[in-house]
Amino acid sequence: MLRAFPRLKKKRDWRLCSPRSDTYQCVAWAACRTDDKWWPLHHPHFYWPPGLPRITPLPNPWLPLPPTPVSYLVQGFATLGYKPCSCREFELWYQKVAIYANDYGATHMARQRFLGRGWISKPGELEDIIHKDLGDIEGDMAPNAGTYGEVNQVLKRSWGCAIKNGCFPRCLGHELKFALFRAWWCLLKLKWKRIPYTAAW
Amino acid sequence: MPTATAQPRGNLLGSIEARYVDSHPLESVFRHRSLYRKDCAWMKAASFRLREKNHVRHLWQKRKQQWRSITQVLDRMEKSLTLEQRFQEQALKWQRETQHLSSPGQRMMHPSYQAILGMGNENPREIIRLMILDMQQHRRPWFWALSYLAQDNPVSQSDAGKTDNIVKAWVDWGKAQRLL
Numbered sequence A: 001m002l003r004a005f006p007r008l009k010k011k012r013d014w015r016l017c018s019p020r021s022d023t024y025q026c027v028a029w030a031a032c033r034t035d036d037k038w039w040p041l042h043h044p045h046f047y048w049p050p051g052l053p054r055i056t057p058l059p060n061p062w063l064p065l066p067p068t069p070v071s072y073l074v075q076g077f078a079t080l081g082y083k084p085c086s087c088r089e090f091e092l093w094y095q096k097v098a099i100y101a102n103d104y105g106a107t108h109m110a111r112q113r114f115l116g117r118g119w120i121s122k123p124g125e126l127e128d129i130i131h132k133d134l135g136d137i138e139g140d141m142a143p144n145a146g147t148y149g150e151v152n153q154v155l156k157r158s159w160g161c162a163i164k165n166g167c168f169p170r171c172l173g174h175e176l177k178f179a180l181f182r183a184w185w186c187l188l189k190l191k192w193k194r195i196p197y198t199a200a201w
Numbered sequence B: 001m002p003t004a005t006a007q008p009r010g011n012l013l014g015s016i017e018a019r020y021v022d023s024h025p026l027e028s029v030f031r032h033r034s035l036y037r038k039d040c041a042w043m044k045a046a047s048f049r050l051r052e053k054n055h056v057r058h059l060w061q062k063r064k065q066q067w068r069s070i071t072q073v074l075d076r077m078e079k080s081l082t083l084e085q086r087f088q089e090q091a092l093k094w095q096r097e098t099q100h101l102s103s104p105g106q107r108m109m110h111p112s113y114q115a116i117l118g119m120g121n122e123n124p125r126e127i128i129r130l131m132i133l134d135m136q137q138h139r140r141p142w143f144w145a146l147s148y149l150a151q152d153n154p155v156s157q158s159d160a161g162k163t164d165n166i167v168k169a170w171v172d173w174g175k176a177q178r179l180l
Helices: A006-010 A026-030 A070-078 A159-164 A167-187 B014-022 B027-080 B083-098 B104-108 B111-122 B124-138 B143-150 B163-176
Strands: A014-016 A083-085 A094-102 A105-112 A119-121 A129-131 A150-158
Touching: A026 A070, A026 A105, A026 A119, A070 A094, A070 A105, A070 A150, A094 A159, A150 A159, A159 A167, B083 B104, B083 B111, B083 B124, B111 B124, B111 B143, B124 B143, B124 B163, B143 B163
Parallel strands: none
Antiparallel strands: A014 A129, A083 A150, A094 A105, A094 A150, A105 A119, A119 A129
């Protein structure tokens, strides 16, 4: 984790908050889903809301995939009621997600916690992490650097919209699950240790 | 060195003294001897330099031979690695360096992924088998490479994004193709 995000080395206000899982990734997590992977790619290995633009991979995998425009993610999250906003700070009546992008296009998403207590990210197949600022996991903008680049766009929706979409109970469920998980972890004094892989949460 | 234009000292023997004191009869011998010694010193230095140069050349050749033998040993080791060992090595590297990434494009750009695709071009059937086994054991997502190498995709649209179902679909496909 620290090798992937060198800025976290200098900070103490971040922590792991879930077991490792490869059943979902950052975009699905931002959409309050933990049972599938979301990406605007025209391939059956990723889910994306139907009828929205996706990138079409080239037939030859030796060639790199076309870059993922941030606008595709914005359109996908518009179906969940999110709208672009310019403010990264906590606003009481709104739930926020942030889109990271580097020179290659969109790379990652993070979701704000309840009451603005930091952000939760799901980095690939690793554990979920709670970090205080969006800048904690930012990195180089070069496509081959293996980092997320910088925050490109912040989206927000009202909690009323989240309830209407059925996301609110799921978010609350995740918070409770992860709180229980953290308590169990602390009790076992395994807070900072890697736990074995679990196939499904 | 005595000079040829030495002045007499003022007595009768002056000129004779001057001859013996200021210019020695063996002056030319001395001069030649000093030149000879200088020559000897230069020769010594030159021979030392030559020997040193030869020594350095010898060391350099010895080092080159060592490197040649090391590379030969490494080549032999690399050739002796089986396809499965090379696959596992690259797969581990790929997972270690890209497991924090979500973007499929970023993950597929990694050199280890490309190296495994290259191995797949050499021996597609064996690499497909290794990929499916690896997916079962370590759950590394080889889906995109698999669908390219196998020229097939057994995953249905209803299972899109569901990793467990995708792995199961590929394992069933491998069994149907008698790869597992």
